[in-house]
Amino acid sequence: MSHVEHTTLDPLGADESRALLMTAEIGRLAFTDEHGPTVEPFGFALEGPHVVIAVGARSGARAAVGQAVAFQVDELDLVHRTGWSVVAVGTLHRADPETSARPEPWPGGDDERALLVVRVERLSGRRLRRDPRRAEPSASR
């Protein structure tokens, strides 16, 4: 392939990962349902370090309470080949009924919602950037 882009994936620290997580509106929850692994998009709110989602009655995520899950957010620019991805890993719990977190009820789909919380134990991320040193054409090759 003559047009392979030269890009670099930089790991992100927890502080930067958290700052990026705060900018996102939608994330994707990876969990296991009766058919195996699956992923569903959700709106979310942060409550301290934890991720609160509003889950409809028909979402398989309701049955995932107690599981170790991953909640991933990203911003990807396919044209410029830049972007970032952040993953929060923790156990899924029912939210404290007293929670003040008000996650966007997205995707919607029904009215009966349960608030669930990912109690985040590990936050990590990666940023993709173009590497200018390597992107320069080399006449010697």
Add this chain to the structure above:
Amino acid sequence: MSHVEHTTLDPLGADESRALLMTAEIGRLAFTDEHGPTVEPFGFALEGPHVVIAVGARSGARAAVGQAVAFQVDELDLVHRTGWSVVAVGTLHRADPETSARPEPWPGGDDERALLVVRVERLSGRRLRRDPRRAEPSASR
């Protein structure tokens, strides 16, 4: 909340899910690494019903060969509250060295790539749409 949107989540059949999968450029692979569940975005290509991705040397997905994984694609319109999400579930294998699939090497990040394939056993999806009947204001409430 006074501005709850009335939306409907419709399940999608395998044919429609596959047609939508073909329109996507990037998907997100949910697998388990040494830290637990995680999600990574990848470019992909389809080979028959299966999903082929190009995985860099530092991706944890290399160690997920043999796992049941989920590959999810979506298109979400947060403003109009519409969109869809499709999930392909299957076992992750090394791709046949003879494969003609040429997945976009995204996210990039290094040059040494392995082609992996999700041998899809189950394809499902959901479409979110606004429900006009329920979105009309009701003066009687």
